[in-house]
Amino acid sequence: MPTQAVDDLIHILLVEDSPTDVMITREAFDYYKLLNPLHVAGDGVAAMEFLRREGQHSDAPRPGLIILDLNLPKKSGREVLQELKADPDLMKIPVVVLTTSKSEEDVARTYGLHANCYITKPVDFTRFVEVVRRISDFWFGVVTLPPARS
Numbered sequence: 001m002p003t004q005a006v007d008d009l010i011h012i013l014l015v016e017d018s019p020t021d022v023m024i025t026r027e028a029f030d031y032y033k034l035l036n037p038l039h040v041a042g043d044g045v046a047a048m049e050f051l052r053r054e055g056q057h058s059d060a061p062r063p064g065l066i067i068l069d070l071n072l073p074k075k076s077g078r079e080v081l082q083e084l085k086a087d088p089d090l091m092k093i094p095v096v097v098l099t100t101s102k103s104e105e106d107v108a109r110t111y112g113l114h115a116n117c118y119i120t121k122p123v124d125f126t127r128f129v130e131v132v133r134r135i136s137d138f139w140f141g142v143v144t145l146p147p148a149r150s
Contacts, residue, residue, distance in 0.1 A: 009036045010063075013041060015040075017072050018069070024129065025067075029136075034132075044080045045074040052087075062093075064093065066084070071099065082113050096119060100121050
């Protein structure tokens with residue numbers, strides 16, 4: 001099986017304010033040898049700046065997948081999702097909501113805002129790492145993603 005150059009890999013934007021969850025996600029990438037470049041935004045405002053290539057993110061790559069927490073400072077994950085799905089340049093980027101909420105209202109509202117899937121974060125390290133692997137397997141092994149726009 002031919003290997004892909006790192007430049008050809010799909011970039012991932014992780015929008016997560018928990019340093020622990022960011023660390024665990026990075027460890028899962030390392031453990032499963034996932035080569036996809038992982039970029040992190042620690043709040044909703046930073047996420048939109050990254051996606052719109054504003055300020056310090058002027059040369060940011062266009063992610064092919066966004067992993068989004070709902071409970072974020074400055075701008076909630078719901079607000080981020082609503083903004084990016086209303087933006088013609090960003091709306092096609094798939095969004096995986098990965099959050100601690102199990103609320104039926106959050107699930108329904110998130111899908112109503114056009115999230116591509118909703119996953120409740122496991123609190124157990126081993127299960128969390130497994131969820132990251134399954135996200136990668138599905139989105140990069142099964143699904144055909146739209147081409148990233150530069």
